[in-house]
Structure formats: C-alpha cells, structure tokens
Amino acid sequence: MWTDFGGVLTPPIDDALDRVADAAGIPAAELYGAMLRIAPPGHDVLEQLELGQVSQAAWGRELTRELAPDWVPRIDLGRFGDHWYADRPFNTALFDGLLAAKRAGFGLGLLTNSVLEWEPHRRAMISDHGEFDLVIRSHEVGLRKPDPEIYRLAERSFGVKPARCLLIDDLAANCAAAQERGWRAILHRDTATTLAEVEEWRSGWSSGS
Incomplete structure (x- = not known):
C-alpha cells in the first residue's frame, strides 16, 4: 500500500501554489506561466526539482529572471518551499x-x-x-x-x-x-x-x- x-x-497542490503566489504578490496564472516557460518542453513544472536535477536556489533564480521585468516577487523564490508549506x-x-x-x-x-x-x-x-x-x-x-x-x-x-x-x-x-x-x-x-x-x-x- x-x-x-x-x-x-x-x-x-493548487492551494499551495496560490499561497506562494499571494506571498510573492504575483497572480497565480503569471507565476505558473513562468514556471512552465523555464521547464524543458514537454516536462512538468517541478520535474527538474523532483528529479534532483537542479537546486531550489538555482531554480528560483531562473524563475525570478523569467518573471522580470513585468513582475518582481516580494519573496525569495529560491525558498519556494518555505511558502509552499507555510501553515499547510x-x-x-x-x-x-x-x-x-x-x-x-x-x-x-x-x-x-x-x-x-x-x-x-x-x-x-x-x-x-x-x-x-x-x-x-x-x-x-x-x-x-x-x-x-x-x-x-x-x-x-x-x-x-x-x-x-x-x-x-x-x-x-x-x-x-x-x-x-x-x-x-x-x-x-x-x-x-x-x-x-x-x-x-x-x-x-x-x-x-
């Protein structure tokens, strides 16, 4: 079992993404869209993290660059998990x-x-x-x-x-x-x-x- x-x-998990987006001050759709764009084509948004292929810090930096210049997160996206699990x-x-x-x-x-x-x-x-x-x-x-x-x-x-x-x-x-x-x-x-x-x-x- x-x-x-x-x-x-x-x-x-949608609730968790909304929580991160709220903390970052970015609409959830915009945040998710940026996550999609930095993922390899045809792969899930968290796949590289879940396979241990990239560190959370490096992934967060890439995500922050992808959001710029339209969106500047209020949080460090290199600590994404802190907000994903906050009060969960x-x-x-x-x-x-x-x-x-x-x-x-x-x-x-x-x-x-x-x-x-x-x-x-x-x-x-x-x-x-x-x-x-x-x-x-x-x-x-x-x-x-x-x-x-x-x-x-x-x-x-x-x-x-x-x-x-x-x-x-x-x-x-x-x-x-x-x-x-x-x-x-x-x-x-x-x-x-x-x-x-x-x-x-x-x-x-x-x-x-």
Whole structure:
C-alpha cells in the first residue's frame, strides 16, 4: 500500500501554489506561466526539482529572471518551499486510517515526487514519519511518477507482484500509470471516500478475492 504526500496527506497542490503566489504578490496564472516557460518542453513544472536535477536556489533564480521585468516577487523564490508549506495542514484522519491498515498487516509506503529542500517541511508536518515501512522519494532515486520505472522500484522494494500493490494519489496520470502496471489505484478526492476504498481493497484481500 503506497500513498502520495502532497495533495493526499496535505490539501490540494493548487492551494499551495496560490499561497506562494499571494506571498510573492504575483497572480497565480503569471507565476505558473513562468514556471512552465523555464521547464524543458514537454516536462512538468517541478520535474527538474523532483528529479534532483537542479537546486531550489538555482531554480528560483531562473524563475525570478523569467518573471522580470513585468513582475518582481516580494519573496525569495529560491525558498519556494518555505511558502509552499507555510501553515499547510496535515491530513491526520487519512494517515490514521492508513496506519490502521498497517496494523492489520498491510505494508505502508510513501511513494512521492519530492524536492530535496522541501523535506524538512514534510518531516515537521508528520511526526510519525517513521511509521512508513518504506519511503521512495523521487529526488533520491532519480525517478518520478508517472514513470513506470518508479512503480517497478516500489514493487521490488516490497517484494510483491503488481497485483498486490495499491497507490493512493491525487493525480489521474499517476493513478493511470499504476493501473497500467497492474496496480489498484485510488484517485484521492476526499478523506472519507479514500478510506472507504482502502477498506474495500483490504477486505478483498482478506476474503481471498
């Protein structure tokens, strides 16, 4: 059983981008547009950060240059993560439900597209971080969802076949890639629905179906 972090154990990532834009004094659409322009063509806006290919400081400097001269951020975009995670709540109810599944005998892993410099914020949010049996962070392994290779790595890490794996993620593309590997995937929209689907999945294995 693998869960994502941002957008699952935290509120939707759009909320975080709006928070950064507000702090920077830049419309969210303008900020996102600049992020798109500095990303390699055809790649996601945070992909280089999540693969550990560029530091947050260097990325922030490039983003600031891209916004100029029309927009001058009020914050240091080289500390983007500080504002991305500022006052962001943790989904304790969902995490507690996942821990209940773990106590019932199901392995619990964190499979996350992550940024090196953002890890202190994540650790501060989740005091029980050690409750995960396994943690796979994209910036550490050089792979990110929805690359099929990161799902293969997750399978090998737990030593199970794809049919035994479950992914909880807030992005449809990540869920679709997991399903193509033969995983069960839950597209997270709200805590109650996700926990109900986790329980259905658990019950299916418990009954041998």
